[in-house]
Amino acid sequence: MNVSIQRQFMEPSPAADATGDRNTFKSPLTKLIDDRTYGRFDKRKSALYYGQYYAEGVQAKVRAKARKKMVQGIETNTPGNTLKDVALYSAVKSVYTRGQTYGTPTGPVATESAGAATAEFCRGPNIPNWGLKSWTPLTAGLPTPEKLGVSRYSGSPREAAQIVKHAGIQFGAARVGITGLDKRHVYSRDCDGKEVVFEDVDKPYETGEKRVIPEKCRYVIVFLLEMPYDAFGCAPDPVGSMGPFFTYSRIDQLLAPMAEFIRVLGYTAIPSSNDTAPNGPFAIEAGLGEQCRADKVINPDLGTMIRICKIITDLPLELDQPQDFGIEAFCKVCDRCIEACPVDAVSKDREPSFDRPGEWVNPGHKTWHGRWPVCWAYAESKGGACGICVPVCPWNKPNTLVFRTIKALVRRTSVFNRVLVKLDKMLGYGKPLSTEDWWRKKLPTYGIDTRR
Numbered sequence: 001m002n003v004s005i006q007r008q009f010m011e012p013s014p015a016a017d018a019t020g021d022r023n024t025f026k027s028p029l030t031k032l033i034d035d036r037t038y039g040r041f042d043k044r045k046s047a048l049y050y051g052q053y054y055a056e057g058v059q060a061k062v063r064a065k066a067r068k069k070m071v072q073g074i075e076t077n078t079p080g081n082t083l084k085d086v087a088l089y090s091a092v093k094s095v096y097t098r099g100q101t102y103g104t105p106t107g108p109v110a111t112e113s114a115g116a117a118t119a120e121f122c123r124g125p126n127i128p129n130w131g132l133k134s135w136t137p138l139t140a141g142l143p144t145p146e147k148l149g150v151s152r153y154s155g156s157p158r159e160a161a162q163i164v165k166h167a168g169i170q171f172g173a174a175r176v177g178i179t180g181l182d183k184r185h186v187y188s189r190d191c192d193g194k195e196v197v198f199e200d201v202d203k204p205y206e207t208g209e210k211r212v213i214p215e216k217c218r219y220v221i222v223f224l225l226e227m228p229y230d231a232f233g234c235a236p237d238p239v240g241s242m243g244p245f246f247t248y249s250r251i252d253q254l255l256a257p258m259a260e261f262i263r264v265l266g267y268t269a270i271p272s273s274n275d276t277a278p279n280g281p282f283a284i285e286a287g288l289g290e291q292c293r294a295d296k297v298i299n300p301d302l303g304t305m306i307r308i309c310k311i312i313t314d315l316p317l318e319l320d321q322p323q324d325f326g327i328e329a330f331c332k333v334c335d336r337c338i339e340a341c342p343v344d345a346v347s348k349d350r351e352p353s354f355d356r357p358g359e360w361v362n363p364g365h366k367t368w369h370g371r372w373p374v375c376w377a378y379a380e381s382k383g384g385a386c387g388i389c390v391p392v393c394p395w396n397k398p399n400t401l402v403f404r405t406i407k408a409l410v411r412r413t414s415v416f417n418r419v420l421v422k423l424d425k426m427l428g429y430g431k432p433l434s435t436e437d438w439w440r441k442k443l444p445t446y447g448i449d450t451r452r
C-alpha cells in the first residue's frame with residue numbers, strides 16, 4: 001500500500017472493528033473542521049431549500065413571479081429573456097433530467113409513486129442513485145471480471161490513480177483528484193429524507209428507508225468540470241443559467257462511463273453529483289482548490305468557473321493532498337463578489353469563522369458564511385441559477401502568461417493582493433455581456449477553453 005494512504009487511514013480501534021466501522025479516514029482539513037462539533041448533516045436543511053427559512057408561501061410567490069416574468073419576456077421579446085434564451089436554458093437539462101432512459105431507474109424519485117415533497121426536495125443534480133448516476137451497472141451484460149471469470153484489476157494504488165485520472169479527463173473532466181472518505185462529510189439524510197448509512201456489505205443498495213454505502217468504499221475520486229465562461233457574462237439571465245445546468249448534464253455524461261469503467265475493473269462505484277455528500281470538502285482534500293468567500297471551491301487555474309462531482313469507490317488509490325494556493329488569503333482582501341451581489345448575500349467578514357448564522361450551515365466547519373437562503377431565493381426569482389458573482393472573481397481569468405505569473409505570485413506572498421484586486425477592477429474583467437452579443441460570439445466547443 002502506498003505511503004500516503006497508510007498515513008491517512010488510521011488503524012481501526014477494537015471498538016470500531018466490533019461495529020464493523022472500519023472506514024476511519026479522517027479529513028486532513030484540520031484548520032477548517034472542529035472535531036468537537038462537526039458531524040453529518042441533513043441535506044434537507046440546506047440553503048438550497050430556502051423556502052423553510054422564509055414565511056410560508058414566499059417560495060411559491062417567488063416561483064409564480066419568475067414564471068410570469070419568463071412568459072412576459074417571451075411575449076415582448078425582451079433581450080435576455082426571449083424564446084431562444086429560454087429554449088437554450090431549458091434544453092441543457094435534458095441529459096440529467098431524462099437520464100433514466102439510459103439505464104434502470106432506481107430509487108423513489110424515478111417512480112410514479114414519488115410524492116410532491118420528494119420531487120420538490122430532489123431535483124436535477126440532487127437526485128441520488130438515479131438515471132446515469134445509478135449505483136448499480138447501467139449496461140446490461142457489463143463484462144465485469146466476475147462475469148468473465150477473470151481476476152479483477154490489481155495495479156498499485158499509484159497506477160490505479162493514474163488510470164482513473166486519465167479516464168476522467170477523457171470523459172470530460174478538467175481536473176481529477178483523489179481523497180479518502182471521511183464519513184462525516186456524507187449527509188445523514190439526503191434530499192428525500194432517506195438515511196445514508198454504511199454497512200459491511202459487498203454492494204451498495206437502496207430500500208424505502210435508506211441508501212447503503214459499503215464500508216469497504218474508502219476512496220473518493222473528485223472531478224472538476226469547467227463551465228462556459230462567456231455564458232456566465234449573461235448572468236442572471238437564462239443564457240447565464242444555462243452554464244451550470246449544461247455542466248450538470250456533462251457531469252452525468254462523465255459519471256456514467258467513469259462508474260462503468262471502475263466496475264469493469266472489478267470494483268464498486270457510487271457516482272454522485274450534488275447528492276449524498278457536498279463536493280467542496282472532497283475537492284479541497286484532493287488538492288483541487290481552496291474554499292472562498294463566495295462559498296465555492298476556487299481552483300487556481302479554473303477559478304470558480306467549475307462544477308464538481310465524485311465517485312465513491314473501493315478501488316485502492318493513491319491519495320492527493322490539500323494545497324495552499326494563497327486563495328483564502330486573497331479572499332480576505334478581495335470584495336469583488338461582495339460588490340457584485342445584488343442581494344447582499346456574500347459575507348463581508350474579513351476572516352472566515354466557525355460562527356453559524358443559521359440552520360442551513362453544518363456546525364463545526366470554518367468558512368465565510370453568507371446569507372445563502374437569500375442567494376437561492378434571488379436565483380429562483382430570476383428563474384435560474386443567478387451566478388453574477390462568478391465571472392467577476394479575479395481567479396476566473398484567461399490562461400495567459402500574465403495571469404499564470406500573477407497566480408504564482410499570489411501563491412508565494414499575500415503582500416500584493418490588494419493591488420491585484422484594484423488592477424483587476426481597472427482592467428474591467430468580469431463585465432456583463434449582453435445576451436445578444438453572446439449569441440453572435442464565436443464559441444469554442446462547449447463554450448469552454450479546454451487548453452487550461
Ligand code: SF4
Nearest residue numbers: 341375386387388389
Ligand atoms: S449567485 Fe447571485 S445572489 Fe448568490 S451570492 Fe452570487 S451574486 Fe449573490
Ligand code: SF4
Nearest residue numbers: 292331334336337393
Ligand atoms: S471575488 Fe474575490 S472574495 Fe470573492 S471569491 Fe473571488 S477572490 Fe474571493
